[in-house]
Amino acid sequence: MNGTERLDAIVAGAGISGLTTAWELHRAGYRVRVLEAGSRPGGAIGTTREAGALVEAGPNSMLETSPLIARLVGEVGLGGERVEANAAAKKRFILRGGRLVPVPTSPGAFFSTPLFSAGTKLALLREPFVARYAGDAEETVASFVRRRLGPEFLDYAINPFVAGVYAGDPERLSVKAAFPRLADLEANYGSLIRGAILGARERKRNPEKSKQTAAMMSFREGMQSLTDAIARRLPAVDTGSRVVAYRRETDGTFVVSVEGGGGAAEVRSRALVLSMPADPTASLIAPHSQDAADALRAIPYPPVASVVIVFDRARVAHPLDGFGFLVPEKEKRRILGTIFSSTLFANRAPEDRVVLTTFVGGTRQPEMALQDDAALVATVKDELAQLVGAKGDPMAVRVSRWARAIPQYNLGHLDRVARVERLSETQTGLFFCANWRGGISVGDCIKSAYGSAERVARYLGAR
Numbered sequence: 057m058n059g060t061e062r063l064d065a066i067v068a069g070a071g072i073s074g075l076t077t078a079w080e081l082h083r084a085g086y087r088v089r090v091l092e093a094g095s096r097p098g099g100a101i102g103t104t105r106e107a108g109a110l111v112e113a114g115p116n117s118m119l120e121t122s123p124l125i126a127r128l129v130g131e132v133g134l135g136g137e138r139v140e141a142n143a144a145a146k147k148r149f150i151l152r153g154g155r156l157v158p159v160p161t162s163p164g165a166f167f168s169t170p171l172f173s174a175g176t177k178l179a180l181l182r183e184p185f186v187a188r189y190a191g192d193a194e195e196t197v198a199s200f201v202r203r204r205l206g207p208e209f210l211d212y213a214i215n216p217f218v219a220g221v222y223a224g225d226p227e228r229l230s231v232k233a234a235f236p237r238l239a240d241l242e243a244n245y246g247s248l249i250r251g252a253i254l255g256a257r258e259r260k261r262n263p264e265k266s267k268q269t270a271a272m273m274s275f276r277e278g279m280q281s282l283t284d285a286i287a288r289r290l291p292a293v294d295t296g297s298r299v300v301a302y303r304r305e306t307d308g309t310f311v312v313s314v315e316g317g318g319g320a321a322e323v324r325s326r327a328l329v330l331s332m333p334a335d336p337t338a339s340l341i342a343p344h345s346q347d348a349a350d351a352l353r354a355i356p357y358p359p360v361a362s363v364v365i366v367f368d369r370a371r372v373a374h375p376l377d378g379f380g381f382l383v384p385e386k387e388k389r390r391i392l393g394t395i396f397s398s399t400l401f402a403n404r405a406p407e408d409r410v411v412l413t414t415f416v417g418g419t420r421q422p423e424m425a426l427q428d429d430a431a432l433v434a435t436v437k438d439e440l441a442q443l444v445g446a447k448g449d450p451m452a453v454r455v456s457r458w459a460r461a462i463p464q465y466n467l468g469h470l471d472r473v474a475r476v477e478r479l480s481e482t483q484t485g486l487f488f489c490a491n492w493r494g495g496i497s498v499g500d501c502i503k504s505a506y507g508s509a510e511r512v513a514r515y516l517g518a519r
Contacts, residue, residue, distance in 0.1 A: 063087045063325040064516055066312050068299040068340075071099025072498055073489045074331030075286040075293075076128060076505035077512070082290055083131065084513055089323065090290060091314055093298035093336075097287040100458065101498070103278030107366045107452035109398065109405035110278050114362070114456070116395055116413060117141060118279070118498035119270040123263045124506050125499055132285040134275060141272035145400050147378035150216055151389065156374070156381050156443065159213075171212055179206040184247040194467050197226040197234060204248060216382035219392045222496065223360045223418030224464050233465035237266065270499070274401055279498070302328060302340060304483055327512050329487045331505075333357070334463060337490065341479060351475035354468075355492055357460030359425040361416045363436040364397070366452040369408050373445025376410055381443070390424055391416050391439045409451060412440060419464065429455050463492040487512055 067078045070092035078088045100114035149156040160166040167177055186204050189195055201210040218226045232239045241251030275281035287293045297316040304310055310328040314321050330337050334352040342349035380395035391414050398404045398411040405411050414436045417425025433453055440446040473493045480486050487508055494504035
């Protein structure tokens with residue numbers, strides 16, 4: 057690592073956000089170096105093989121919500137490796153009364169489903185006539201859904217959905233921060249249903265796709281193919297290199313202090329992109345703005361554990377004919393939900409085996425994610441035995457843990473992000489790009505990264 061070289065940009069953090077930002081800057085001709093504290097690039101994205109099956113430690117797939125995703129995939133040479141989800145993945149289940157009930161995907165299915173009572177079905181008909189929110193206070197997701205769709209829809213649709221996406225609590229999440237499209241539909245059309253109908257023409261013209269209509273995709277060798285491909289094409293991705301401090305000199309140069317296996321070093325650049333979780337970012341910026349650091353430290357991250365189990369197909373009674381199932385809090389179970397991973401994409405496992413990925417903990421039951429491996433696996437096996445009829449010993453098990461898993465966009469989140477961004481106004485050349493702002497999904501991170509790279513390039517000027 058050359059301490060006298062003056063780079064155009066340093067990107068601290070080699071998750072999908074940091075790698076994509078660095079790639080776009082490199083592609084535009086800027087001199088970029090990525091610094092990553094961990095032993096490999098990719099962040100939460102990680103793929104291995106167990107008992108002949110492909111196993112994802114983090115995201116199992118991503119939604120192609122933006123043309124930027126196809127652009128990135130093509131630029132890094134993965135166009136021929138991408139795979140789209142099987143048709144069966146469109147079917148999803150919600151647990152109710154101990155039974156997996158398919159989520160209705162059409163008006164006819166909604167009015168005949170046992171998932172909701174007659175009262176809730178009728179409440180949907182009155183939704184276009186519910187008044188817009190008139191309060192001054194920021195509204196939670198739970199309050200928004202109760203007001204427009206009723207309590208049962210919250211309990212058996214939104215509560216499990218929020219657990220599956222954020223591992224979070226709709227009673228705490230901000231609807232504007234966590235699900236801005238819902239808030240926009242009410243603000244622009246006065247109704248979710250009216251907005252879905254009247255906004256259809258506009259959405260067709262928009263190259264961006266909603267998460268409900270976007271294609272689900274991955275790669276033949278799993279999600280890590282993407283982060284590996286980006287990292288291979290970058291000129292410098294230094295793993296085992298932890299950024300411990302930075303200073304900004306009077307000429308605008310950032311001097312970044314790095315610790316790693318080779319000892320301490322300093323790297324200089326014209327711009328600095330912090331692409332790390334909230335806590336390490338807060339530690340770096342605290343000497344420069346205590347208020348911005350406090351705002352970041354106020355973002356909760358609940359613990360989550362992922363337990364991937366490979367079973368002999370004959371030992372699982374359920375047909376596994378869908379994406380998976382989510383568990384409402386009302387059901388009082390010990391897991392958040394399970395993805396039928398071997399159903400999602402072709403060739404994920406030999407035909408005589410299945411892969412089930414189960415998530416435990418989150419805001420709902422943080423203590424469950426902190427069990428030791430043996431207790432955690434026993435919990436998941438017991439739940440799967442009851443819910444999908446998975447019996448006997450598994451062929452392989454993989455446990456992954458995140459003590460601080462997913463940033464929660466709770467009430468006040470947008471204000472907290474704004475407080476952090478103010479530091480960029482006083483320290484020009486400093487940028488933030490991570491999943492605590494702009495969305496938590498892989499697609500959201502890629503889209504945000506392209507926006508960040510554009511802002512950095514604008515600051516740096518033409519190469």
